Every structure is written in C-alpha cells, then in structure tokens.
Amino acid sequence: MAAGELQGHVEGMLLAVLSNGPLHGYGVAEELRRRSGGEFDLAEGTIYPALHRMELAGLLGSHWEVVGGRRRRVYELSSSGQRAVVDRRSTWQTFRCAVDAVFAGGALEAS
C-alpha cells in the first residue's frame, strides 16, 4: 500500500502496536510490518517524527533502556494514549464500514 494512502492512519496504528506493551522504534516498525503482512510501504524513518509528536501530545512516554547491549529509546502508552487507541479504533471502524458500504453499493443506516 502506498505511503500516501496511509497518511492519517499512521499514528493510530503506532498506538495500536504499542497497546500490547512497550517497544523501541525498531520493534514498532517490525511489529507494524508483521501485523500488516508486509503490505505497508512505509519508510521506517517516518515513525520517529510520529512517535515524538505523540509523546509531546502526552499520548506516549519514553525512556532509555539497554537492550542487547545497545541503548534504545523505549516507548509506552500513557493513560491518555490508551484512551486514544480506543477512540481511534472506533473511528476507524466507522470509516471502514462506510467505505465498504460505498464499494458494495449499499447504504449504511444514518446514526
């Protein structure tokens, strides 16, 4: 999938990946690739500005840890990050249902 199509969903997906527990940047990129079956053609470097932005917004916390003899910055969800995952998952499901309905030619009942 092209990077352009992923715009706007990257942060939600990073939060979802981190909802399973703390990870360092490379771990986040690996998990994203694994979960998407290698579908997302996302430059791994772009996850760092997103992680830093979400940290500034208070959705993530981070600290240095020595893993495998190398210092790595480990990220984890804050309590507002945990709430944000729930919100973004629900927004995504609503969006996905609407797009599915448009492609299928049906109509969703207005909420």
Place this chain on the structure above:
Amino acid sequence: MARRDPIETYVRELGDELRAPRRARRRLLREVRAHLHDAVAAGRCDSLDTGHAAERALARFGPADEMASQFNRLPHRRRVLLRRALVPWLAAAAVLTTSASASVWAFQPGSAHSSERQSMAHASKHHRAHKARAK
C-alpha cells in the same frame, strides 16, 4: 582507502538537515543509529552480507531529507512545555482581568447595571407621583 560506514554517513547527513535543539537532535540521532544497527543485524540473520544488509536497512528507513523535514515541522519540546506551563496562568490572568473590568464597568454611568438602577429609581418616582395623584 577504507570504505565509509553507510550507517554513519546516513546519520551524519540526517544530523546536518535537522533544525532542532541540540538535545532533541542528539536523542533522535541515537535512536536512528540504534534502529539502523538493529536492521543490519536482522539482515545478517537473513543471510545478507553486511553491505547488503546496510543497503536494505537504509532503503527501508527512507531518505534522510524526508525524515528531517518531518522532524523539523515538530514543535520543540521546550516550547511545548513552556506553553503547557503558561496556559493555566494566562487563563487565570484573563479571568481576573475580565472580572475586574466588569466590576469597574458596572459602576460607570451609562452601563447596563447603572441604567437598570436609574430605571428602577425612575419607576419608583413615577409610582410615588401616581399615588399622590390618586390621593
């Protein structure tokens, strides 16, 4: 002549493009370096030689200028923290200023409160005059 380490070359290039305070810049470069070394190690596990593993790691990471331009658009941590610390004080100052000016305004002639008082006084005077006429 020894070949330059492609990872270090990339990290240096990224460092040159970053416009961030020294601490933020150093942190990001450390993270990037660790990420790329992990990616090279993973490439070695996939039976790639070091050169090809570094090539794959850098290709997956994306161009340095693209990453730098995204990072350069972030507000700096110091500025965000300062804003976060100042907002409650500014809000309190705004509330105090508004309430102080509202009290001054209430006692000025021509203000709503003062007009209200004048109209009540007028009504009472009118009522007294009406009662006197009735007598």
